Each structure stands twice: as C-alpha cells, then as structure tokens.
Amino acid sequence: MKYMVTGGNRGLGLEICKHFASDSYSRANGYDITKDCEKLAQASLDYDVFVNNAFDGPFQESWADFGQVKLLFTVADLWKKKSKKGYIFNIGSSGSEAIVAPDPSWETYRVSKSALKHHSRQWTQAFKQNQAPFKTTLITLDRLDTELSRSRATWTGNGIQLSDVTNFMSYAVNTHPNTCIEEIVAYCNLDHE
16 A cells, blocks of 8 residues: 655654655655645545645644645545545544633644544545545544654653554554544553653
C-alpha cells in the first residue's frame, strides 16, 4: 500500500513516513495544507492511504484557516467523485474532547480539532451508508512522545508511543472490507513510569 502523509517532516508524521515508507507532503518540501489544498487532493489519488496529519494552527491566526478540515473535505469529495477506494486517517487531538474558555488564545486549537472530528465522522457515515467507497478513521490522541513534546517545560516524562499509532493504522487498513473504525481515542497516564 502507498501512503501519503501531510506534515511528514517531524513528530508523528515523520514516524508514519518511516514506518510505511510513505511520501511526505509538508511545508518543508513546498506543500502547505491551506494554500495547496487542490494540489494535495489531486496527488492523493495516486495513493491507497491518505494521512491528514498537518495542522495549520488556531483559526484566529492570519496563516490558519481550518486547513486540516478543508483538506479532508477536498480529498474526500474528490475520492467520492472518482469512486476511489482506500483509507483516510485524520489525526485529531484529545483537546477536542473538552470545552474550555478561549483564553489563552491557543485554546482555540480545540475548535479546529473539534471541527475535524465532526467532519471525519461524517465521512465514516458516508461509508456506512454506501455513499463513499473509502474508509475514514479519526485518530484522537493525547500527548505524544515526540522530540517537540519532550522539549516543553510541561513534559511529564510520558506520552503516547508513536509506534502504537502506526500499529493501529496497520490494524485498521487490514480490517474486513465491510468494516470501518470511526474513531480511536488514545490517552496516556501522564504520571506513569
């Protein structure tokens, strides 16, 4: 299977690229999910699995505009029109599970990830109702064990292992053709040693 990963230049995206020998489409190699949505969607037609991993930031930023959600819509709509079979994974966040005040402003990150969650689940329903031939799964993750997470002052020494995410993806793409996993939510015990 051929995998296409947005934001495959570091962290989880890089791990997915390494694990599946995937092609990375990121700002590092000239692709921006906000500016290159149509180009990325066209490129996705050459792949069996599309991983919607890159995040463009909280929506109030001038350079962000619900890019991950818009990219999902553009890719999935094109796949539907082309009757393309395959798999779309959307990388969500456990931040979407809680509603908090929008101050500090970075908390609006939760709004973008909540929109992604809802839209991903809509495409799973399209598969379930035989309106789309491809499967869509939202992977909702708590803190990850990445170089970036470990560099933060809030790092507790624990995060979800990236190999657990790639193992789940391997499992999901190998389920029976009539089976689609709508969402997986993974948390970690932040104090576990």
